[in-house]
Amino acid sequence: xxxxxxxxxxRLARDPLAVMAIVIIAALVVMAVFADLIAxxxxxxxxxxxxxxxxxxxxxxxxxxLGRDTFSRLLQGGRxxxxxxxxxxxxxxxxxxxxGMIAGFGPRWLDNALLFFFDTLRAYPTIILALALAALMPxxxxxxxxxxxxxxxxxxxxxxxxxxxxxxxxxxxxxxRAMGASFGRIVFHHILPNVLGPFFILAAMNxxxxxxxxxxxxxxxxxxxxxxxxxxxxxxxxxxxxxQTPWLILSGGLPLILVTLGFTFLxxxxxxxxxxxxxxxx
Amino acid sequence: xxxxTLQRVALALGIVFVAISALYGVMIALPGDPTSVLLGPRATxxxxxxxxEQMGLDDPLVVQILNFWGRVLSGDLGTDFxxxxxxxxxxxxxxxxxxxxxxxxxxxxxTLGILLGAFSADRRNSLLDRVTGVIxxxxxxAPSFVVALYSxxxxxxxxxxxxxxxxxxxxxxxxxxxxxVLPSLAIGLAWVGYVARIVRASMLEAxxxxxxxxxxxxxxxxxxxxxxxxxxxxxxxxxxxxxxxxGGMLSSAVFAEIVFSRxxxxxxIYTSVSDRNYPVVMGAMLVAIGFFVTCALIADLxxxxxxxxxxxxx
Amino acid sequence: xxxxxxxTLAVRDLSVSFDTRAGALQALRKVSIKVPAGEIVGxxxxxxxxxxxxxxxxxxxxxxxxxxxxxxxxLDGEDVLRATPRRLQAMRGxxxxxxFQDPMTSLxxxxxxGRQMRDIQYRERISDAEKSRRAAAMLGRVGxxxxxxKLHAYPHELSGGMRQRVAxxxxxLMEPKLLIADEPTTALDATLEVQIIELLKEIQREIGCAIxxxxxxxxxxxxxxxxxxxxxxxxxxxxGPVEEVFQRPAHPYTAKLIECDPGRLHERVEALPAIxxxxxxxxxxxxxCIFRDRCHMATEICAREAPPRVAVTPGRWSxxxxxxxxxx
Ligand SMILES: Nc1ncnc2c1ncn2[C@@H]1O[C@H](COP(=O)(O)OP(=O)(O)OP(=O)(O)O)[C@@H](O)[C@H]1O
Ligand code: SF4
Ligand SMILES: [Mg+2]
Numbered sequence: 031x032x033x034x035x036x037x038x039x040x041r042l043a044r045d046p047l048a049v050m051a052i053v054i055i056a057a058l059v060v061m062a063v064f065a066d067l068i069a070x071x072x073x074x075x076x077x078x079x080x081x082x083x084x085x086x087x088x089x090x091x092x093x094x095x096l097g098r099d100t101f102s103r104l105l106q107g108g109r110x111x112x113x114x115x116x117x118x119x120x121x122x123x124x125x126x127x128x129x130g131m132i133a134g135f136g137p138r139w140l141d142n143a144l145l146f147f148f149d150t151l152r153a154y155p156t157i158i159l160a161l162a163l164a165a166l167m168p169x170x171x172x173x174x175x176x177x178x179x180x181x182x183x184x185x186x187x188x189x190x191x192x193x194x195x196x197x198x199x200x201x202x203x204x205x206x207r208a209m210g211a212s213f214g215r216i217v218f219h220h221i222l223p224n225v226l227g228p229f230f231i232l233a234a235m236n237x238x239x240x241x242x243x244x245x246x247x248x249x250x251x252x253x254x255x256x257x258x259x260x261x262x263x264x265x266x267x268x269x270x271x272x273x274q275t276p277w278l279i280l281s282g283g284l285p286l287i288l289v290t291l292g293f294t295f296l297x298x299x300x301x302x303x304x305x306x307x308x309x310x311x312x
Numbered sequence: 313x314x315x316x317t318l319q320r321v322a323l324a325l326g327i328v329f330v331a332i333s334a335l336y337g338v339m340i341a342l343p344g345d346p347t348s349v350l351l352g353p354r355a356t357x358x359x360x361x362x363x364x365e366q367m368g369l370d371d372p373l374v375v376q377i378l379n380f381w382g383r384v385l386s387g388d389l390g391t392d393f394x395x396x397x398x399x400x401x402x403x404x405x406x407x408x409x410x411x412x413x414x415x416x417x418x419x420x421x422x423t424l425g426i427l428l429g430a431f432s433a434d435r436r437n438s439l440l441d442r443v444t445g446v447i448x449x450x451x452x453x454a455p456s457f458v459v460a461l462y463s464x465x466x467x468x469x470x471x472x473x474x475x476x477x478x479x480x481x482x483x484x485x486x487x488x489x490x491x492x493v494l495p496s497l498a499i500g501l502a503w504v505g506y507v508a509r510i511v512r513a514s515m516l517e518a519x520x521x522x523x524x525x526x527x528x529x530x531x532x533x534x535x536x537x538x539x540x541x542x543x544x545x546x547x548x549x550x551x552x553x554x555x556x557x558x559g560g561m562l563s564s565a566v567f568a569e570i571v572f573s574r575x576x577x578x579x580x581i582y583t584s585v586s587d588r589n590y591p592v593v594m595g596a597m598l599v600a601i602g603f604f605v606t607c608a609l610i611a612d613l614x615x616x617x618x619x620x621x622x623x624x625x626x
Numbered sequence: 627x628x629x630x631x632x633x634t635l636a637v638r639d640l641s642v643s644f645d646t647r648a649g650a651l652q653a654l655r656k657v658s659i660k661v662p663a664g665e666i667v668g669x670x671x672x673x674x675x676x677x678x679x680x681x682x683x684x685x686x687x688x689x690x691x692x693x694x695x696x697x698x699x700x701l702d703g704e705d706v707l708r709a710t711p712r713r714l715q716a717m718r719g720x721x722x723x724x725x726f727q728d729p730m731t732s733l734x735x736x737x738x739x740g741r742q743m744r745d746i747q748y749r750e751r752i753s754d755a756e757k758s759r760r761a762a763a764m765l766g767r768v769g770x771x772x773x774x775x776k777l778h779a780y781p782h783e784l785s786g787g788m789r790q791r792v793a794x795x796x797x798x799l800m801e802p803k804l805l806i807a808d809e810p811t812t813a814l815d816a817t818l819e820v821q822i823i824e825l826l827k828e829i830q831r832e833i834g835c836a837i838x839x840x841x842x843x844x845x846x847x848x849x850x851x852x853x854x855x856x857x858x859x860x861x862x863x864x865x866g867p868v869e870e871v872f873q874r875p876a877h878p879y880t881a882k883l884i885e886c887d888p889g890r891l892h893e894r895v896e897a898l899p900a901i902x903x904x905x906x907x908x909x910x911x912x913x914x915c916i917f918r919d920r921c922h923m924a925t926e927i928c929a930r931e932a933p934p935r936v937a938v939t940p941g942r943w944s945x946x947x948x949x950x951x952x953x954x
Contacts (some may be wrong), residue, residue, distance in 0.1 A: 146326065152556075153331045157563035158581055158600050162593050165585040166339065172537060175534060242455040249457060265461060269571065277464050282460035290453040298449075333718065521729040529685050529726075532744040533717030547734055619736050620780040 034061065041303050044267030045184040054292030058285070062108035069102035073259050082275040092277035094267050100281050102260035108285060110260050114171060115241040125179065126186020131221065133187065134194025144191070148184035156181040157246055164252030174253050178240050183250050189232050193225045227304040234297035238290035245286055261286055316616055324609040331605075332598050333377045333462060339372055339590060357391065377531035384598065390591035399595035402580060407599055409479050412488075413607060416496025416563045418554055423498075425507025432508070433515035434538050434560060451505030459569035460498035464571055467494055477573040495568035499561050506557070507550045515546035522543020548619050559604045559608070565591065633700070634804050634836035635684070635722075637743035640681050642676075642695035651910045653679040656697065657840075657862045659855050666830060666837040668847035668868070670883070671857030674905055675847055677840045679936075680857075681724065681808050684838075687715050712856040714882045718744040719746055722804040723797040728813045730790035734783040738764075739792055740777030742791070746796060767832070768825055783949050787818040794825060802832045808840045819843075823850050843882060848872060854860065856880045859916050866942030876936075876944035915947070923948055 042048040061068060071077075076096045082091040091100040105112040143296075160177040167173040197203055204221055247253030248262030258261075261282055268278030336623070364370070372380070383390070389399035428448070431443035468476030480491035518524060519542050545617045566578030571581075577596050583590035642654040653676045661667045671677055682688040683954060684699055686706060700724060709717065726732035734742055743761035744754060752760075758777060765773035768791040781789055790810060799804055807826065811819040823846060830837055841847055847854050847868065854863040854871055856879065858874040864877040875881040903920035906912055915921070915928040927947050936949035 039578055076548070109586050144322075146330075149323070150327050150330045150334075152559065153327050153601050154335075155559045155600055155604055157566045158578070159335075160584045160596055161566070161581050162335065165588060165590070165593060177527070197554060240452075242457075245437075249567070250570070252585065267336035269461060270466060272469055276470070279461045279465050283462060284457075286455050286458050287453060290455060291450070294449060295455050421910070522726060522824065523734040525687060526724070526726060526732045527745075528687055529718055529724045531715050531717070532745060532748065533715060536748075541734060542736075620782065 042299055043282060045302065046134045047295050047300050048303075049214075050294035051292045051299060052270055053071060054288055056287060057147055058108055058110065058292065061105050062112045065102075065105035065109055066192070066263075069099075069105050071099040071102045073098065073102040073206065075099070076255075082271065082277075084275070085281075091281040092275065094264070094278055095264065095271050095274070099281060100264065100278060103264055104261065104281065104285055105262060106259045107261040108274045110258065111241045111285075114174055114199065114244045118127060118175045118182070119237050119238045121175070122179045122183035122236075123186050123229065123233055125183040126188075127190050129223070130190025131186040131194050131225070133191040134198060134221075135217075143189070148187050151180065154181060155203070156243060159248065160247050164247065165191070169224065169252060169297065171253055171254060174244050174247055177247070178243050182236060183241065184231065184234060189228050190225050191226055192220055197221055198226055222304040227300075231297050231304060233299045234293050234300055238293040242286060243288055313616065317613060320476055320609055320612055324605045328602055328605050329381070331601050333381070335597060336377055336380050337373055339594065340376060357394070366610060370426070372577050380611075389595035389598065392589065392592050394587055394589050394592075400590050402592055403577070403595045403599050406575055406580040406596070408601070409574060410447065410562070410565050410569070410578060410600075411603070412492060413499065413565050413576060414495055414558060416492045417500035417561050418558075420497055420500030421503030421507050421554065421557075422550070424504045426511050426543070428504070428508040429511025429546070429550075430539065432542050433512045433519065433542075436516065439595050441512075444512075448505035448508045451501050452509075454501060456502055456564035457571065458500050459501050460568050461496065462570040463494050463498050463564070468550060468572075468614075479574045479576075491572075491603075495565075495572045495574060496618070498568050499564040500562075503554065503557055503561070506553060510550050510553055511543075511546050514549050518542040518545045521545075542617075548615055551611050551618075552615055556608040557609045562600055631839055633660045633900075634663045634702060634840060636700040637661070637684070638698050639702070640680075640683060640699060641695040642679055642688065643693050643695050644689070645691045645693065645795075646909065650693075650694075651908045652911060653692075653860050653908060654683065654933075654937055655860045655862075657857070657860070658697075659862060661836045661838050662853075663803075663836055664830075665852045666839055666850055668854040669752070669838065669840045669852035669857060670847050670854060671909055672842060674859075675857045676860045677857065678808060679860075681806055681840065684722065685718060685807060691822060713799060716749075719802070720800045721802055722806060723800065723802045723811045724947065725790070725793045725797045725805070725807045726863070727808075727809040729786065729793045730781065730813070732793060733789060736779055737780075739779050741785075743777070743792075743796055743799060746799065746812065757837065761799065763797075765792065768792075768794070768795040768798070769821075779819050786814055787821065790814060790818075790822055791825065794822070794829065796917055798829050798833060798835075801824075802837065805829070805835050806838045806840075809837075809842065811841070811843070811846060819846065826850060826941070840845075841893070856883070859911070860908060861916055861945065863917065863946070864944040866938065866944075870939065870942060874953045876938040876942070877946045877947045878923045878948075879917050880944075881952060915945075917946075923952065 042052070060185065071092070077083075077093060079097065080088075080093050081095060085092045091104065093099055094103070107118060129144055136144075149301055156177075161175075163177050163180075164173055167176070203216060206216055206220065228262075230287045244253055245260060245262035248258075248260035249266045250262075251266065253262055254260040264278060264282035268280075268282050269277070272279065342348055342510075347527060387400060389403060391397075392399050392402050395402070428444045432438075432444040436440055449575065467473045472493045475487075475491050480487035480489075519538070524537060524542055527541055528534070532541075562577070565576060566582060569573070569576040569578040570582060577600050581593055581596045581600075582592075628769070629826070631872075637657060637659040639656045641652065641656055643650040643652050645651075650895075657676070657680065657789075659667070659680075664943070668675055668710065681686070682692065683694060684701075686693075686709070694707055700710055701717060704717075706714065706717065716841070733739075737745075740758055740761060743764070744757040744865040746758045747760065750757065761788060762777055765776050770776050770788060778789075778790070781792070782790065788812070791812070797807075804824075810826075811822050813892055814822060826837065826839070829835075829852060839847070839851055849871050851868050853866065854868050855862050856871070864871065864875065864880045866876070871880060871892050872884060875884055906916060906919065912918065913932070914930055915924070915933050918924045920929045921928065925947070929949070933945045933947045935943045937943050937944050937951055938953050944947075944952070
């Protein structure tokens, strides 16, 4: 067991912030995965006599304008958030990884071209682009994912490129090359493992951003189809009926804040462990 | 510095050109009748024919994009067929509201963020520092549109300290500012956290630098060294981050404008998207992207001007 | 022994420790150094022997984890370690000033030379124009061509030699009683080193200050200083007039150093000559003589008792049980 203390998990386990982050994330994941089992009600069931109910023993987080149980809907919303979040992060991460390594390894002109490409994508304000594209594409989760991928893979690409570039000229890689190591070996044995650290930090930090974008798009009505219980839709319902009940907004915003908090803490703890140079100095 | 400025300006222009061209290209190249895309479903067949003719829609894509730029450069952003006004007018009427909002947010994040960051770096590991650390993360973690909704609920609906709707009476500065407080704070709050952390970290770094010790060794008072020398250096990365962050703030502004029912680019795009009013969407996008890239450019140049090392290394 | 009144700087039994994870690191142990008025005293010692810590203590600018365990630092008879923060601030820059090792990092990169030189005159009740004029005059005195124009320059726009001249000008600007120089020539090449040494001599003559000069280059010490102190692992092991120490070192460590580096200015040394063995662990210094592990003359008493200061000739001592034998 003495080795455990020095593994990444072991070190994270001793960082209170990381523990908190993992607890929050684990709770959210469990709730999302077992939403159907945990939910006290069917998330579509309308209790017309109990519209705008405040939190009570019967409805833990109250009900919405159609008398649907908010807690059950938020559980279901967690599913949507995680699905969109993970899918988008994986896709944009992969695209970024490949493009970043190409930029890092490729000739100077290609690097410059890709950098320009990344900069150009960054010039689109995410939500505004989401609105513009949503106008052209059918409403739905696919559109949300496409928009998120377009606006976020450049970030991964930049990080991977920087990391690759700095590794490319490091002594141990030069030595490997001098000894005739194949390109594939260098990439898979040396570059990739070293790129993954910053990459995962970024992914952890990026996931809540993606989830927020999904909620935001759904709030604006260009995300999930109507009736789908995204956290953003719950907030939208709350906003539309802000004078009838504060509870929809209050409880709809909570999971978003928790998700962001959890993943931000996790990203920071990871950064502290994986890259001490970037230590935030808390 | 001149060469550096020219380089940066060229890059910024290139980015705006490519970003907008790509978007325009996608819009007209997308499957479907471009006239219905650009004019909306409610356009009459006569309108469509005229439009097809006017816009040269049968020309190759590249020509169409160049034509588009030709019109843009002559100040013609197209026509808002729904309201019978020029897109340029619509956009220019909305822009000042959004700019005010974004600069309000920058005001919050710069003043609060720099103050918090500088204080906590100055009193490292004090209670204030720890509290600031937690608050910063909490601020960063709160998505801006949730903050907008919560603050609307708390300060406008429940406590009624601030107005909840609109941008205030035209010409009445006080009312304008009152209407700006909540939405700009909602956008700026996350950035308060970012800026505080960045300023703190770079200030601590600066305070470990040899030239800070030199200043102390020459008898300059501690406060002066901390707030004049170290902070001056520590603000630079914050300026950069805020410059790039304007892109994010523009996104947040969309929510803030809708939540607080304010006019602005966000509201304009939002309503135009719902109406499928594409020329307006395009014009508003152009202005939003142009605004963002310009701000990032300015932040970059400010940085170069404040940090003489910057110019040389680039 | 000279009267303290004529010593610009008198360090007596100064001990400084750093709190580290491994325990208290005793960076300075009972160090005594005197700098008589108007003289140039050199401090020599290998990396890690505590030279920078000494300077930090003189200016009361030690890092946060440092503690002064004992001793006193008298500047013109006034105790620096017990001075109020206010008084201390008044002393810094005016009564004592420093030239640091690397002018690239010790000058503020984002402020012009002029601004930095005006800033350190903040206590003077004179106009900015007058401050600039004084600054330019001093830049001229340290041999910078076109001093007015240099006021507008930023450090990165100057060459290494020029930067160090600026740093010296800043240190000399307020005509301090004591000028401390922490390896001011290490970052420069040999020709520049000679120029800077000449410049320091000139400044010393002109403003009549005392100079505490820190270096690991024996040749520089030989060329510039009147007296020298040899430090080893946080202790001063030998002190005396430069010629005497070079001719007949009275401490085995000094002897070794001089054997390897006979102190010729124009021969460039990157670091002090390597002597077999390594520095003792300062968190747990050995009993007896600190140099014992590396000393070829060590005897049984050296392991048992810390050597006292043995007076070799008047004004000259060595902390070695066998000092007389070494210098014979
Ligand atoms: N802030 C600190 N915390 C802990 N130990 C320190 C600290 N500063 C210095 N030390 C230790 O104190 C000893 C003396 O360091 P100092 O910097 O004074 O040496 P030096 O003679 O100036 O060396 P150099 O020639 O390399 O500049 C060293 O062992 C060093 O590791
Ligand atoms: S006291 Fe002994 S060990 Fe120390 S220097 Fe002298 S001879 Fe060497
Ligand atoms: Mg040193």
